Amino acid sequence: MSQVALELKNINTTVNIGTPEEKRILKDLNLTLEKGDFVTLLGTNGAGKSTLLNVINGSLNTTSGQVVLNNHDLTKLSEVKRAKYIAQVFQDPKMGTAPRMTVAENLLLATKRGQKRGLKLRGLKKHLAEFKEETAQLPNGLSDRLNTFAGSLSGGQRQTLSFLMATIQKPELLLLDEHTAALDPNTSHQLLELTNKVVEKENLTCIMITHQMKDALKYGNRTVILNDGKVVLDVKGAEREKLTEEDVLKYFAN
Numbered sequence: 001m002s003q004v005a006l007e008l009k010n011i012n013t014t015v016n017i018g019t020p021e022e023k024r025i026l027k028d029l030n031l032t033l034e035k036g037d038f039v040t041l042l043g044t045n046g047a048g049k050s051t052l053l054n055v056i057n058g059s060l061n062t063t064s065g066q067v068v069l070n071n072h073d074l075t076k077l078s079e080v081k082r083a084k085y086i087a088q089v090f091q092d093p094k095m096g097t098a099p100r101m102t103v104a105e106n107l108l109l110a111t112k113r114g115q116k117r118g119l120k121l122r123g124l125k126k127h128l129a130e131f132k133e134e135t136a137q138l139p140n141g142l143s144d145r146l147n148t149f150a151g152s153l154s155g156g157q158r159q160t161l162s163f164l165m166a167t168i169q170k171p172e173l174l175l176l177d178e179h180t181a182a183l184d185p186n187t188s189h190q191l192l193e194l195t196n197k198v199v200e201k202e203n204l205t206c207i208m209i210t211h212q213m214k215d216a217l218k219y220g221n222r223t224v225i226l227n228d229g230k231v232v233l234d235v236k237g238a239e240r241e242k243l244t245e246e247d248v249l250k251y252f253a254n
């Protein structure tokens with residue numbers, strides 16, 4: 001039996017209300033994700049994809065509507081409180097990792113996501129073997145860099161670290177905002193494969209924004225297209241299997 005994970009109910013998001021820059025971005029948006037849904041989210045520049053993730057993670061308030069995750073209404077919860085349930089990897093490798101902390105320290109921090117943390121990170125030694133094992137299977141030689149400052153990693157290593165940090169403690173929802181877009185094609189492919197493997201193995205509920213139509217149709221079990229703040233296509237199963245890149249392009253028309 002499928003189980004509902006995320007419910008976005010009548011989401012309306014307007015920014016800069018009452019100013020000449022007022023802009024309505026998300027318009028009566030409704031979307032329900034089942035547990036284990038891996039959604040690839042497409043849409044033209046400015047369609048509202050990142051805004052949607054921001055409304056879900058709480059960095060932006062929705063003007064009206066509700067964000068419900070596993071029957072828990074998050075609408076009024078702060079971004080910090082939502083971080084207990086939601087993990088995100090951004091496009092910029094500099095986001096999501098602390099540059100002046102080592103890889104191992106960053107990972108330790110990630111194991112404590114959503115918990116109250118003291119100023120000192122304790123128990124690093126205890127976790128080192130476990131981190132070595134966690135990183136051994138990952139691309140980019142991250143396991144040999146456990147004592148390196150995150151700030152001196154390559155973009156690919158840093159994104160792999162961000163991804164591991166986001167998933168090391170199973171989140172109820174994983175948000176990926178073009179998390180491989182800044183990487184070279186090879187590294188991007190490796191991280192996408194890793195993403196796919198982890199999301200499937202852990203049965204994570206996930207939304208991944210991408211501009212690569214091939215990837216959008218290859219990965220995940222469901223594809224959603226946004227246009228002008230609204231869902232214009234939402235397909236899974238056989239209907240999605242039939243979908244070609246050409247079909248997808250039609251939904252990009254303004």
Ligand SMILES: Nc1ncnc2c1ncn2[C@@H]1O[C@H](COP(=O)(O)OP(=O)(O)OP(=O)(O)O)[C@@H](O)[C@H]1O
Pocket residue numbers: 015016023025043044045046047048049050051052
């Ligand atoms: N805080 C804000 N203030 C003003 N305008 C905003 C704000 N956030 C987003 N916008 C505008 O809302 C629209 C949607 O932006 P958003 O970043 O969600 O689009 P997107 O689909 O993620 O685009 P892209 O593919 O270019 O990343 C854009 O026109 C953007 O300039």
